[in-house]
Amino acid sequence: MEIPSEDTKRCSKCHKIKPLNKFLPIHIRKNGKEYKSNRCRECYNKYNKAWRAKEGNRYKDIQKKRWHDRLNAMNENERLEFNKRMAQKTRASNKRLKDLVYEVYGHQCTCCGESEESFLTIDHVNNDGAEQRRKTGIKNGGTVLYRWLIKNGFPKDFQVLCWNCQWGKVKNNGICPHSVTCNDYPVMGVGSSDSKHSAPQEGDNIVCPA
Ligand SMILES: [Zn+2]
Ligand SMILES: [Zn+2]
Ligand SMILES: [Zn+2]
Numbered sequence: 001m002e003i004p005s006e007d008t009k010r011c012s013k014c015h016k017i018k019p020l021n022k023f024l025p026i027h028i029r030k031n032g033k034e035y036k037s038n039r040c041r042e043c044y045n046k047y048n049k050a051w052r053a054k055e056g057n058r059y060k061d062i063q064k065k066r067w068h069d070r071l072n073a074m075n076e077n078e079r080l081e082f083n084k085r086m087a088q089k090t091r092a093s094n095k096r097l098k099d100l101v102y103e104v105y106g107h108q109c110t111c112c113g114e115s116e117e118s119f120l121t122i123d124h125v126n127n128d129g130a131e132q133r134r135k136t137g138i139k140n141g142g143t144v145l146y147r148w149l150i151k152n153g154f155p156k157d158f159q160v161l162c163w164n165c166q167w168g169k170v171k172n173n174g175i176c177p178h179s180v181t182c183n184d185y186p187v188m189g190v191g192s193s194d195s196k197h198s199a200p201q202e203g204d205n206i207v208c209p210a
Pocket of ligand 3: 111112164165168176177178179
């Protein structure tokens with residue numbers, strides 16, 4: 001019988017010898033030593049799937065009941081304290097998701113360079129908000145969108161915009177008025193007495209004096 005070397009391990013289920021990274025870590029000691037599960041990932045996943053199909057719902061019910069009992073056993077103060085802690089946890093985990101997304105897409109508006117965090121939002125590059133919602137199935141941005149972006153490997157057609165530029169983009173057929181430069185307002189004949197008060201639209205023939 002083949003003997004596993006130092007960086008391999010034999011799965012207790014399929015009995016194949018596989019590299020260590022094919023086994024899930026189940027416990028990591030303080031000194032950094034990692035304990036791997038006895039079954040390889042493949043066998044573990046198979047087992048997990050079968051277990052969930054068979055026992056998943058029952059287990060969920062048990063969990064739910066435990067949770068319920070725990071809440072019921074609390075007095076009012078404890079419950080307030082508990083809710084506060086849970087809210088903190090949620091906020092912290094939402095912030096981690098947000099930080100990760102902005103780490104990837106950048107910390108400033110792609111159009112005007114605004115970097116004040118509270119002014120920034122994630123924008124679907126080629127389309128308006130409605131199209132973004134169709135694509136992601138997400139009504140409001142925020143955490144749900146961050147999760148979606150992370151899960152989908154940070155698609156390239158999303159960018160950081162400030163609310164100003166995003167609104168400008170929506171109001172101006174998908175182009176922020178910022179990117180329509182070279183004094184085109186007079187060219188378009190937009191004056192205080194003119195009825196055409198909007199910035200140039202996509203497809204308009206903009207004549208740059210430069
Ligand atoms: Zn196996
Ligand atoms: Zn901007
Ligand atoms: Zn802009």
